[in-house]
Amino acid sequence: MSAAAVAPQQDLEDESLLHEALLQFLYLAPIGLTQTSIDGEISLINPLCAELLMPLLRGAELNNLFDALSSVAPDLAHRARTYAPAHGKICEGLEIHVSGGMDGKGAQILGLTLLKLDDTRLMAVLDDITQVVQRERELRHTQAWIQSISTGLLDVSYALMSLDAEGRVQGWNPGIRNLTGSEAEATVGHSYANFYPGGDTGGTRAAERLQEADRTGWSLEEGWVRRTDGERFWASCLIAPVSLDRAEAASTAERMYSLVIRDISEHREANEALRRSIWTDHLTGLANRRAFFEAAGTAMQRCARSRLLLSVVLFDADRFKAVNDTHGHAAGDAALRHLAAGLLATFGPDDVVARYGGEEFVVLMPGATAQVAHAVAERFRAHMASHPVTVDGVSLRCTVSAGVASAGKGVADIDVLLQRADTALYAAKAVGRDQVVDWNEAMVLRGRAAAPRAPR
Numbered sequence: 001m002s003a004a005a006v007a008p009q010q011d012l013e014d015e016s017l018l019h020e021a022l023l024q025f026l027y028l029a030p031i032g033l034t035q036t037s038i039d040g041e042i043s044l045i046n047p048l049c050a051e052l053l054m055p056l057l058r059g060a061e062l063n064n065l066f067d068a069l070s071s072v073a074p075d076l077a078h079r080a081r082t083y084a085p086a087h088g089k090i091c092e093g094l095e096i097h098v099s100g101g102m103d104g105k106g107a108q109i110l111g112l113t114l115l116k117l118d119d120t121r122l123m124a125v126l127d128d129i130t131q132v133v134q135r136e137r138e139l140r141h142t143q144a145w146i147q148s149i150s151t152g153l154l155d156v157s158y159a160l161m162s163l164d165a166e167g168r169v170q171g172w173n174p175g176i177r178n179l180t181g182s183e184a185e186a187t188v189g190h191s192y193a194n195f196y197p198g199g200d201t202g203g204t205r206a207a208e209r210l211q212e213a214d215r216t217g218w219s220l221e222e223g224w225v226r227r228t229d230g231e232r233f234w235a236s237c238l239i240a241p242v243s244l245d246r247a248e249a250a251s252t253a254e255r256m257y258s259l260v261i262r263d264i265s266e267h268r269e270a271n272e273a274l275r276r277s278i279w280t281d282h283l284t285g286l287a288n289r290r291a292f293f294e295a296a297g298t299a300m301q302r303c304a305r306s307r308l309l310l311s312v313v314l315f316d317a318d319r320f321k322a323v324n325d326t327h328g329h330a331a332g333d334a335a336l337r338h339l340a341a342g343l344l345a346t347f348g349p350d351d352v353v354a355r356y357g358g359e360e361f362v363v364l365m366p367g368a369t370a371q372v373a374h375a376v377a378e379r380f381r382a383h384m385a386s387h388p389v390t391v392d393g394v395s396l397r398c399t400v401s402a403g404v405a406s407a408g409k410g411v412a413d414i415d416v417l418l419q420r421a422d423t424a425l426y427a428a429k430a431v432g433r434d435q436v437v438d439w440n441e442a443m444v445l446r447g448r449a450a451a452p453r454a455p456r
């Protein structure tokens with residue numbers, strides 16, 4: 001045999017050995033491998049790769065890689081076609097989410113690396129990375145916990161949960177049991193909405209809060225949270241997206257959040273006290289001027305919308321200077337408290353009773369005609385005239401004068417209404433005090449009552 005005749009034979013043997021070795025390698029490789037044409041036609045495939053692609057075929061034959069992956073990675077063929085370099089990585093570690101199987105297991109995630117070998121051939125490396133991704137998620141959870149703990153949340157009076165993209169609780173700390181009485185079994189896997197102010201407010205609002213957290217960086221709400229024993233507490237609930245580098249790149253389905261619930265009942269009581277002090281007159285406990293104007297604005301709008309009348313009565317204690325001068329300021333204060341209590345007892349729950357100034361009081365009566373307002377004001381006047389208050393054993397009789405005005409057509413402004421009531425009150429004083437006078441068109445308006453709205 002000549003050397004020339006032997007050489008091609010040797011080449012052929014070498015090539016077939018090489019091919020055999022490649023097949024062997026493909027067959028034994030612990031990852032899915034397939035060689036395809038540029039259009040994805042499969043020329044070589046190992047069993048693991050075929051196994052990984054099988055759930056995606058839905059009965060079709062496994063001839064083309066891009067066809068097999070079309071439902072989960074539809075742009076792959078395009079990416080391969082438009083990849084310009086002569087060879088290289090078309091994509092690396094592309095996460096392909098295969099929807100959950102009929103066996104009830106969670107979604108499988110494949111990692112795909114696609115290599116261009118030359119102008120005619122591609123090599124795909126496919127791996128089941130479900131557990132790797134799961135581990136990464138767990139790591140992110142852990143980091144979320146560490147983040148929260150490092151910002152001073154070691155105290156178990158905080159309930160701390162990690163949430164998945166759907167708002168389901170993924171992890172929890174013992175603070176949840178302390179605060180709400182809930183155990184882990186009843187918590188993990190369920191919507192966080194159960195722990196939110198107002199209880200289970202339905203999926204839409206729960207999702208809205210997560211969206212708000214995505215948009216603005218956090219979502220904060222306060223409200224009552226019910227404990228499993230039926231008790232409730234005032235809570236502040238903060239949702240924040242877990243901001244890890246990978247989370248930015250992660251798909252929406254992979255987003256995660258942390259939820260912190262704090263019992264702020266004491267804080268609320270302090271706020272409530274502050275609120276009360278802002279809106280309440282210290283001496284009498286009635287609404288103050290500021291509260292009156294707030295309530296009046298709302299009531300005027302409501303009555304205008306439903307075409308209801310609205311009346312205002314201004315009261316002023318008669319010759320009060322003399323009470324102070326004769327019996328002392330403390331006795332005057334007692335007389336004012338007596339007057340306030342009488343007003344509350346006389347007017348209805350829908351009426352707004354407020355201290356308007358020193359010895360002046362105002363009542364807003366939504367839905368009341370001038371006649372009704374006059375009648376109730378008259379009842380109060382008569383009560384004050386016939387019920388003296390006893391201070392330090394001394395009986396003080398303190399009468400009041402009143403002016404009544406009603407908002408009918410053309411009066412949409414509380415200032416105008418008060419100005420009319422004040423004009424009528426002035427008239428009541430002028431005709432001898434201890435009177436109730438209604439405003440009428442013949443009266444010349446006094447300019448005083450359109451008063452500034454600063455709190456006293």
Ligand SMILES: Nc1nc2c(ncn2[C@@H]2O[C@H](COP(=O)(O)OP(=O)(O)OP(=O)(O)O)[C@@H](O)[C@H]2O)c(=O)[nH]1
Binds near residue numbers: 317324328330357359
């Ligand atoms: N004790 C006490 N007196 C007050 C308070 N606020 C206002 N006054 C007094 O109420 C008196 C009001 O006096 P005037 O405005 O002269 O009116 P009046 O004496 O009531 O006379 P007429 O309104 O004309 O009937 C003043 O002496 C004020 O000091 C208060 O909070 N406590």
